[in-house]
Amino acid sequence: MKGVLETREVHSPALENNPLGDPARRRLTVYLPPGYAEGTQRYAVVYFLHAFGNGGGSWTNASGFSPSVPDRLDALITQGAIPPVIGVFPDAWTKLGGSQWVNSDAIGRYRDYLVKDIVGFVDKTFRTQPRASSRAVVGHSSGGYGALVMGRYHPEIFSLVGAHAPDSYFEYSYMPDLPKAATALMKAGGVEAWVTELRQRAVATKVRGDDFPVINILAMAAAYSPKKGEPLNLELPFEQHNAKLRLDVWNRWLVHDPVRFVPKFMDSFRKLKTVYLDAGTRDEFNLRWGTRMVADDLKAGGVDVAHEEFEDGHSGVSYRFERSLSVLVPLLARD
Incomplete structure (x- = not known):
């Protein structure tokens, strides 16, 4: 150089x-x-x-x-x-x-x-x-x-x-990851539990490839649909129990x-x-x-x-x- x-x-x-x-x-x-x-x-x-x-x-x-x-x-x-x-x-x-x-x-x-x-x-x-x-x-x-x-x-x-x-x-770039994130969050028992698992796994071994869609959606929710009082102060654009799209939250994403x-x-x-x-x-x-x-x-x-x-x-x-x-x-x- x-x-x-x-x-x-x-x-x-x-x-x-x-x-x-x-x-x-x-x-x-x-x-x-x-x-x-x-x-x-x-x-x-x-x-x-x-x-x-x-x-x-x-x-x-x-x-x-x-x-x-x-x-x-x-x-x-x-x-x-x-x-x-x-x-x-x-x-x-x-x-x-x-x-x-x-x-x-x-x-x-x-x-x-x-x-x-x-x-x-x-x-x-x-x-x-x-x-x-x-x-x-x-x-x-x-x-x-x-x-x-x-x-x-x-x-x-x-x-x-x-x-x-x-x-x-966002319909093409983010939406395909929404059901993947819903699956992982339901299995872990929620947003905070999943993030705790991720951080522990990253220290003990490494982040997995299938972690990316989940952390990606959480980070985008934190950027586009923050809400104080929710886990990690973010609101997800889908219902956690059935992954149904929450249009009110999703529309907040689309503004961005x-x-x-x-x-x-x-x-x-x-x-x-x-x-x-x-x-x-x-x-x-x-x-x-x-x-x-x-x-x-x-x-x-x-x-x-x-x-x-x-x-x-x-x-x-x-x-x-x-x-x-x-x-x-x-x-x-x-x-």
């Missing part, structure tokens, strides 16, 4: 006293491009949002054969494919596996954590160009969802959004679906320079279709959109960041 990765610790007022008791002090990885230490230049910044089930440290975990995302960013810069930028890799891991990068009464204020605490820290600590036109936010899966959330609420912070296979069209909120917040998305979207044609969570719907709505609303599909599935596609960075980074404003 020609650039440098630095690790800092950031205290987040937004995460103080969060409902899950997760730490308010978080490790932050920052990529500084070649020549940063020797110069006085200020740089545009790309914020990378990790997927559900990952933390900030996952960005630097190279597979052995494939480079990490910071390595890919560094290669693009050193090859002259994109201008030098600072890369920021915040951590939003929670005891439920993720936050969806939203503010939730059951999880914590992770949207505020990013736009207030992390962006503020980065602008004070590094030589950035502290303006929306010089910031991009990108992510994959739940991180891609988070990038769209930032476009919805914070075009004054980010002017460019890149969403790889973002959680979208990009397929629903993008058209309603088109004025915010029109303030962006460009939105980059992609998904694999074999995406196991059917995110190809929701991504297409979002792209169509954005285009119809007059937003500049780069939408692509590629022959692959949902996981192991970090190479696609090379494509989104190649599209977005040259559009970032520089002095």
Whole structure:
């Protein structure tokens, strides 16, 4: 790597006293491009949002054969494919596996954590160009969802959004997991009992593959249908004894679906320079279709959109960041 990765610790007022008791002090990885230490230049910044089930440290975990995302960013810069930028890799891991990068009464204020605490820290600590036109936010899966959330609420912070296979069209992406979660929760004796079993199993051996649909649904319920006083302060979108869909709760989820909120917040998305979207044609969570719907709505609303599909599935596609960075980074404003 020609650039440098630095690790800092950031205290987040937004995460103080969060409902899950997760730490308010978080490790932050920052990529500084070649020549940063020797110069006085200020740089545009790309914020990378990790997927559900990952933390900030996952960005630097190279597979052995494939480079990490910071390595890919560094290669693009050193090859002259994109201008030098600072890369920021915040951590939003929670005891439920993720936050969806939203503010939730059951999880914590992770949207505020990013736009207030992390962006503020980065602008004070590094030589950035502290303006929306010089910031991009990108992510994959739940991180891609988070990038769209930032476009919805914070075009004054980010002017460019890149969403790889973002959680979208919940009927296709989440609904298939609902009966799987209902089965596991009924067998365990409820939400809290199942989570206790999961944590014990994760320490004693490992998390199983069939645990993912359950923790995924619990985390999404915490993000989309929090309710104080319920187990884990979340309300499930189905009856636990027979898995019947609870339409009142499910409709609360749908409010958070990009397929629903993008058209309603088109004025915010029109303030962006460009939105980059992609998904694999074999995406196991059917995110190809929701991504297409979002792209169509954005285009119809007059937003500049780069939408692509590629022959692959949902996981192991970090190479696609090379494509989104190649599209977005040259559009970032520089002095």
